[in-house]
Amino acid sequence: MTSRQRSLSCGFLTIALALAAPFVVPALKVQLAILCIMIVLALTWDALGGQMGYNSFGNVLFFGIGMYASALVQVGLFHDVGAYTAASGTGTFEFSRAQYFVGLALGLWAAPFVAVAVASLLGAGLLGLRGHYFAIATLGLGIAGGEFAASWEYVGGASGFQLPLFPGDFDDRALSFYALALALAVVTFLVLRFLYAGRFGLVLNAIRDDEDKAEALGLYTVRHKVVAWCVVAFFVGCAGAIFGNLNGLIEPREVAFSGATFGVWMVLMAILGGKGTPWGPVLGAVVFYGMKELFWTYLFGWQRVALGILIVVIVLFFPAGILGSLRARRAPATTERRG
Amino acid sequence: MTNLLLFVEAPVLLIQVILDGVLVGALFALAAYGLALVWGVMNIINIVQGELVLLGGYVALTVVGAGLSPFMAIPIAAAVLFIVGWLLYRGVIFRVVEKDLFTSVLATFGLSILIAQLINQGFGADVRSIDSGLGTWLFFDGIVSVSQARVVAFVLALLIGAVLVIFLRVTRLGRAIRATAQNARAARALGVDTGQVYAWTYAINAAICGAAGALIVMIWVIQPFGGLLYTVRAFMIVIVAGLGNVVGVIGAALGLGAAETFVGFVFGTQFQAAFVFSLLVVILVARNVRLARQRRYLR
Numbered sequence: 272m273t274s275r276q277r278s279l280s281c282g283f284l285t286i287a288l289a290l291a292a293p294f295v296v297p298a299l300k301v302q303l304a305i306l307c308i309m310i311v312l313a314l315t316w317d318a319l320g321g322q323m324g325y326n327s328f329g330n331v332l333f334f335g336i337g338m339y340a341s342a343l344v345q346v347g348l349f350h351d352v353g354a355y356t357a358a359s360g361t362g363t364f365e366f367s368r369a370q371y372f373v374g375l376a377l378g379l380w381a382a383p384f385v386a387v388a389v390a391s392l393l394g395a396g397l398l399g400l401r402g403h404y405f406a407i408a409t410l411g412l413g414i415a416g417g418e419f420a421a422s423w424e425y426v427g428g429a430s431g432f433q434l435p436l437f438p439g440d441f442d443d444r445a446l447s448f449y450a451l452a453l454a455l456a457v458v459t460f461l462v463l464r465f466l467y468a469g470r471f472g473l474v475l476n477a478i479r480d481d482e483d484k485a486e487a488l489g490l491y492t493v494r495h496k497v498v499a500w501c502v503v504a505f506f507v508g509c510a511g512a513i514f515g516n517l518n519g520l521i522e523p524r525e526v527a528f529s530g531a532t533f534g535v536w537m538v539l540m541a542i543l544g545g546k547g548t549p550w551g552p553v554l555g556a557v558v559f560y561g562m563k564e565l566f567w568t569y570l571f572g573w574q575r576v577a578l579g580i581l582i583v584v585i586v587l588f589f590p591a592g593i594l595g596s597l598r599a600r601r602a603p604a605t606t607e608r609r610g
Numbered sequence: 611m612t613n614l615l616l617f618v619e620a621p622v623l624l625i626q627v628i629l630d631g632v633l634v635g636a637l638f639a640l641a642a643y644g645l646a647l648v649w650g651v652m653n654i655i656n657i658v659q660g661e662l663v664l665l666g667g668y669v670a671l672t673v674v675g676a677g678l679s680p681f682m683a684i685p686i687a688a689a690v691l692f693i694v695g696w697l698l699y700r701g702v703i704f705r706v707v708e709k710d711l712f713t714s715v716l717a718t719f720g721l722s723i724l725i726a727q728l729i730n731q732g733f734g735a736d737v738r739s740i741d742s743g744l745g746t747w748l749f750f751d752g753i754v755s756v757s758q759a760r761v762v763a764f765v766l767a768l769l770i771g772a773v774l775v776i777f778l779r780v781t782r783l784g785r786a787i788r789a790t791a792q793n794a795r796a797a798r799a800l801g802v803d804t805g806q807v808y809a810w811t812y813a814i815n816a817a818i819c820g821a822a823g824a825l826i827v828m829i830w831v832i833q834p835f836g837g838l839l840y841t842v843r844a845f846m847i848v849i850v851a852g853l854g855n856v857v858g859v860i861g862a863a864l865g866l867g868a869a870e871t872f873v874g875f876v877f878g879t880q881f882q883a884a885f886v887f888s889l890l891v892v893i894l895v896a897r898n899v900r901l902a903r904q905r906r907y908l909r
Contacts (some may be wrong), residue, residue, distance in 0.1 A: 272662070286639055307743055311898045326715075326716075328719075396895040396898075396899060397891070397895060399895070399898045399899065399902055399907060400894055400895065400898050400907070400908060400909050401908070401909065402711060402712070402909070403655055403711040403712060403715050404894055404898070404908045404909075406712060406715050407655065407715070407842075407845060407890070408890065408891050408894040408895065410719075411842055411890035411891050411894075412887070412890075412891050413889040414838065414883075414887045415884055415887035415888045415890075415891065416844075418881075418883045418884035418887060419884045419888075421880070422878070422880040422881050422884060429880075516638075531723050531726075531839075535716075535719060535720075535723070538716065542716075572731070573727075573731065575723060575724075575727040576727045576728060576731070577722040578723065579720050579721065579722075579724025579725075579727060580720075580724060581720075582716065582717070582719070582720025582723065582724075583702055583717055583720040583721060583724070586703050586716045586717045586720060587702065587706070587717060590709075590713065
C-alpha cells in the first residue's frame, strides 16, 4: 500500500468512526465536540511548531479572540452588549430561535476574520523573533490578551461573558456543536494537508530547516510566515467561537486566553502525537484528551498537578512523539536529519 | 485616567509612585539576576523562576506562622529553596541542560504549572502577606509615605546581590561557575565538574528567588498563580540589560518597577498585569526590529 492509499484509508476510517461516535456513545457528545476542537488546536499548532519550526505558546490568543468576537456579534446584533454583560446575561435579554441561529451563523463567520485581522497586524513584528524569543513573546501575548479581557468591563470583565442559551434540548445542542466542530476539524485537516502538499509547505519546511538559507534562496520567508500564522489564526478563531458557545460561559483567564490549559495542551498534543507528521496531532489530541478526562474524573483537585507532571514526562522522555518514535523504529537511519 | 490629573494637583504624588516602584524593583532585580545566572551558565530559560519566588514567600509565611520573626524567615526561605533547587536539578533540569532551548522552556513551564498547583493545594488560592511590624515614614506633610519594610527590603536585596557578585568573583566555586558559563567544554577539559557546577548554579538561583520571595511577601502580597508575572518581569529585565550586566539589571529592574506602579496608579491596578505582559511583547519586538535593520535577530 502506498502512503497515499494508507493516508486515504486512514482518513475514511477516522471519518466513519467520527460519524458513528455520537450514536455509539450518546452520553459523550459534548466531550466528542471538545475533542474535535482539540484536534483543530493541535493541527494548527503543528503547522507553526512542527512544519515551520516556530514554537508558539500564543495561539490561544486567537482562541480567545474568536470566542469574544463571536459572542459580541451574537449579542450585539440584538441587544446592547454593555447592559447585557452587566446583567450577566440574565433577566430581560431574550433571544428568539431565529435570532439565536442568525447570531450564531454570523458570529461563527465573523470570529475567524477578526482573528486573522489581529494576526496580520501582529504577524510581521512577532514572526521576526526566532526560537525561544518567539516562544516567550507569544506566551506573554496570550496572557496579555486574557488580562485585557479580564479588565475590560464592556465584555464582562473578570466574571466573564454569558452566551445566549441554545433554543432546544441538551441533546440537540450537543449534537449540533459536535457536527460543527467535526466539520471544522475535517476542513482544517484537509486545508493544511493541501497547503503542505504544495510549494507553500516546502517553503515552511525550508524555514524550519534553515531560515537564513531559505531567505538566501530567494524565498519570501516573512510573507510565508505571516500567511501561515494567519491561516492558523483563522482556524483557531473558528474553534474558539464554537468552543465559546459549547461552553456557554466565556471566562477570560481560565477559558478564553488560558495559557496554562489550552495554550499548553495544544503544544503537548502535537508533541505527544509527533511534531511535523500529518496524523500526529490528531492521534496526540485523542490520546491526550482521553488522559486529561481521566485525570479530571479520578484526580479531581489534583488534575493540574498530574498535568504538570505529564508535561515534564512527555517533554523529557517522549520528545519525538508516538508517530515520531514509530517512524524512527522503522527507518533508524533517517531520523537524525534535523539534528 | 482621572488619576493623571492628581499629579498636576499634587506633584509630590509622583515621588510617592516612583519611590514605591523603585523600592519593589530591587526585588525584581534579584529574580532577574538569578535568571541571568542560570541562562548564562546552563543555557536554560527558567520559566519556573516566578514559582520559586512564590515558594520562598510561602516558606516565609509558614515560618512566621510558627512564631519566628519575619527577618529570620529570609535565610530560612533561602535555605529551603536551595534544597528545592538542588532537588529540581537532580530530578528534572539536568535532563534538559544539553537539549535545545524549546525543550527546557516547555519542561520548566510544566514545572511552573506543577508548583503553582502544589502551592494552591497546600496554602489555598487566597492572597497572602506578612505584617513586618515596621512603621512608615511620612514626608511632605504626610502625602508621601514610605513603609520602612520596603526600604529594608530594598537594602537587603541590594546586599544579597552584592554578596552574590562577590561570591562569583572570589570563590573557587564562583570561578568554576563563570568558567562554565564562558565555555562548558573547555571547563570540563580543565577538570571542572560541570554537572556539579550546574547543580550549584541552579540551587543558588533558587535560594536567591527564595530570599526575594520572603522579602516580597513582607511588602506586597502573593498568590499561587502570580508566578508567571515574576518570570516575565525577570526575563524582560534580562533582555533589556543583557546577560551578565549587573548595573544594567539593577537599572532596568528599578525602571520596570517605577513604570509598573505608575501604570497601576494611572489606569488602575487591574491593568498592571496586562501592562507587564504587553510590555514584554513590545520590548522583544522593538529590539528585534532594530536588529533587523542590520539583518540580524535576537539570539
